[in-house]
Amino acid sequence: MSNEPIMPVTDRPLLMVMSAPSGAGKTTLCQKWLAQSERLVYSVSCTTRKPRPGETDGKSYHFLAESDFVERVARGDFLEYARVHGNYYGTLKETVLEALRKGLDIVMAIDVQGAAAIRQQALSPDADPLIRNGYADIFVVPPSFAVLRERLTGRGTDAPDVIATRLKNAMGEVERWREYRYVVVNDDLAAAVGRLCAIRQAEHCRRSV
Amino acid sequence: MSNEPIMPVTDRPLLMVMSAPSGAGKTTLCQKWLAQSERLVYSVSCTTRKPRPGETDGKSYHFLAESDFVERVARGDFLEYARVHGNYYGTLKETVLEALRKGLDIVMAIDVQGAAAIRQQALSPDADPLIRNGYADIFVVPPSFAVLRERLTGRGTDAPDVIATRLKNAMGEVERWREYRYVVVNDDLAAAVGRLCAIRQAEHCRRSV
Numbered sequence: 001m002s003n004e005p006i007m008p009v010t011d012r013p014l015l016m017v018m019s020a021p022s023g024a025g026k027t028t029l030c031q032k033w034l035a036q037s038e039r040l041v042y043s044v045s046c047t048t049r050k051p052r053p054g055e056t057d058g059k060s061y062h063f064l065a066e067s068d069f070v071e072r073v074a075r076g077d078f079l080e081y082a083r084v085h086g087n088y089y090g091t092l093k094e095t096v097l098e099a100l101r102k103g104l105d106i107v108m109a110i111d112v113q114g115a116a117a118i119r120q121q122a123l124s125p126d127a128d129p130l131i132r133n134g135y136a137d138i139f140v141v142p143p144s145f146a147v148l149r150e151r152l153t154g155r156g157t158d159a160p161d162v163i164a165t166r167l168k169n170a171m172g173e174v175e176r177w178r179e180y181r182y183v184v185v186n187d188d189l190a191a192a193v194g195r196l197c198a199i200r201q202a203e204h205c206r207r208s209v
Numbered sequence: 210m211s212n213e214p215i216m217p218v219t220d221r222p223l224l225m226v227m228s229a230p231s232g233a234g235k236t237t238l239c240q241k242w243l244a245q246s247e248r249l250v251y252s253v254s255c256t257t258r259k260p261r262p263g264e265t266d267g268k269s270y271h272f273l274a275e276s277d278f279v280e281r282v283a284r285g286d287f288l289e290y291a292r293v294h295g296n297y298y299g300t301l302k303e304t305v306l307e308a309l310r311k312g313l314d315i316v317m318a319i320d321v322q323g324a325a326a327i328r329q330q331a332l333s334p335d336a337d338p339l340i341r342n343g344y345a346d347i348f349v350v351p352p353s354f355a356v357l358r359e360r361l362t363g364r365g366t367d368a369p370d371v372i373a374t375r376l377k378n379a380m381g382e383v384e385r386w387r388e389y390r391y392v393v394v395n396d397d398l399a400a401a402v403g404r405l406c407a408i409r410q411a412e413h414c415r416r417s418v
Contacts (some may be wrong), residue, residue, distance in 0.1 A: 008393045010391070062405065066235060070405070096302070138414075177416075178416065180416065180418060181415060182219070182411065182414045182415050182416065183219045183416060185413055185415055195336075195410060195411075195414055196409070198406070198407040198408075198410035198411045198414075199407075199411040199414060201404060201407035201408075202391065202404075202407045202408040202410070202411030202412070203411070205347075205391045205392055205393055205404055205408060206391050206406075207346070207386075207387065207390060207391065207392060
């Protein structure tokens with residue numbers, strides 16, 4: 001007869017991967033979510049692009065030299081990486097593992113391609129058990145295509161054809177929702193944050209697969 | 210371009226099956242959970258045993274004549290049934306479907322054998338899609354075997370050997386947790402109810418399998 005918990009097995013640190021089509025309101029939602037708990041941290045990714053004014057190394061991004069980035073790619077240090085407009089972007093396995101080892105939940109906000117790469121690695125039998133057991137992904141969607149168009153137009157900073165392209169891309173991205181474990185409709189910011197918090201709490205109770 | 214929601218697919222009425230070893234505090238927990246939402250109803254089961262004082266037909270149980278019960282078993286009306294101490298107990302498929310058709314979530318509190326029978330039916334390809342898509346199961350555990358013993362002893366109504374048997378059975382039942390999607394530790398009543406509410410909310414966002 002022991003005083004130890006019988007069932008500590010479902011509770012584990014989580015790697016929560018979040019994607020959304022452009023205009024779904026992912027950034028704000030993610031910030032509000034992170035503000036809910038000190039045990040939930042944001043996964044800072046690496047890039048080879050130059051820091052913009054106001055960006056801090058290690059907070060906005062880890063800013064790496066291209067040679068350093070490429071070397072780490074070769075070493076297999078990245079959970080995922082991509083080259084966009086001549087710059088590299090990627091997430092180090094170590095960033096995620098460091099948080100999980102501390103018992104913290106970590107959130108990655110990443111596009112559908114990056115999420116697909118991470119999902120494949122995270123759920124492979126060779127994955128670090130901390131990552132495999134903690135993995136969960138969430139797709140954020142606006143409540144309707146009409147709202148999506150409104151949000152993409154509402155920025156007011158882009159030409160109509162740019163908006164049209166972005167809308168078309170977003171509609172294509174929406175189709176990828178079937179790859180995710182959860183779908184959160186961002187109809188109301190507070191309600192959507194509530195759903196994210198509930199998903200996180202439920203995942204802590206869920207038997208890992 | 211439509212005003213219809215893009216992603217109504219994850220949201221669906223849920224059949225939540227809850228089991229617990231004796232002494233885990235399932236009954237109180239379940240009552241508190243049900244009190245949280247009018248959209249969450251309790252699955253009233255059928256029995257052939259006589260009503261006890263204070264029990265109402267259709268609320269505590271649907272009280273059936275044995276001939277009626279046996280006929281319905283033969284018709285395949287039951288999602289699960291069992292004979293205990295000479296009486297039949299069972300859950301009608303129709304009870305569950307009626308709630309789901311109304312868009313209500315329904316909770317069944319049932320032992321591990323009954324839950325196993327329901328799980329097999331619910332997740333079979335032949336199952337009614339409402340049941341298959343809405344199915345989720347939860348195992349409730351006390352925080353430790355020491356607490357379990359305390360709770361089983363604390364009732365003060367049974368002989369030591371009865372308690373010992375019940376404790377042994379409960380410890381055997383605990384082993385069945387691996388069959389369930391979720392495990393909720395009932396360390397603190399309010400916290401445990403919060404976990405159940407989170408699981409329900411997360412399941413509404415989860416892509417059905």
